[in-house]
Amino acid sequence: MRIKANATRQELARLKARIRMAQRGHRLLKDKRDQLMREFMSIVHESRQLRQELEERLNAAYRSFSLARAVLSPSVLEEALMVPGGAEEISVSYRNIMNVVVPEMEIQGREDEQADDTGDDTAGMLPSYGLATTSSDLDDAISKFQGILPLLVRLSHIERTIHLLADEIEKTRRRVNALEHVLIPELEQAVKSVEMRLEEIERSNISRLMKIKEIVRAH
């Protein structure tokens, strides 16, 4: 698509102002994209590590759990897990990264218990089932699952952040490219053609004047 422009000085000035504006926007968007990218890179690697850790720990937890299931009869297990062990509450807050609002989540009221990160189950919640009828494998499995939950909460908000940032980066990149490869070259092309037309008019004016002068002198 070519930009239509009349060959006038006023039009030329207007086009040049548009180029300046587009270049300024381009620079700003490029900075935004670079900054978003930096944020993105730093959390992408974190997310990947988290996911790997999660996969390992979840596997271990499932293994303990199936051990517990093998030992206990299904009815006892069902009974033990009947009462939900007090669902954790999540506090959600929001953070602004380059105008992208991303969530931050945290498990409520776990900080003090998590303070000593020894990893043993005495720091966790008390089981919500009787200890008499169940085996220690179940305690083990449950405490492993409990340890995984904060990890999952962290992973969740990091992955959401990645998703949101990826959207924004893509959008910004499109805009940068549109300015850089479409709008600005087109405007420059238009300026060039208007300048050439103006010069042409100038030249024809001069040659006309010279001609007129000649005619006047001949008289």
Add this chain to the structure above:
Amino acid sequence: MRVMPKVAVLGQRDAVLGFKASGAVAFPADNPKEVREHLNAILQGDYAILLVTEEIAEIFEKDLEPLYDMPKPVVTILPDARKPRGVGMELLRRRVERAVGADILFKGEE
């Protein structure tokens, strides 16, 4: 008292039972109909995070897709109990590729 959002786990019975006693709300589902019903319940309830097993995430990809752009709940894919198939990692990889235009995360590792 303000009611705080919680964590929901949606998956096959064996996969979610373990979470039940450890601070998440479990939604055991053994057939597609149950999954849909639970999904609706979860969307109406106040849940900050929805954990979905890989298997369900694959089958219900279409149903879960719109949730990624919603503020709540945040959908996170759990690795499978027996052998992780890396559905969550794949999603991450796709997002990186979309943002950066190239796969920088797993480049040269396959």
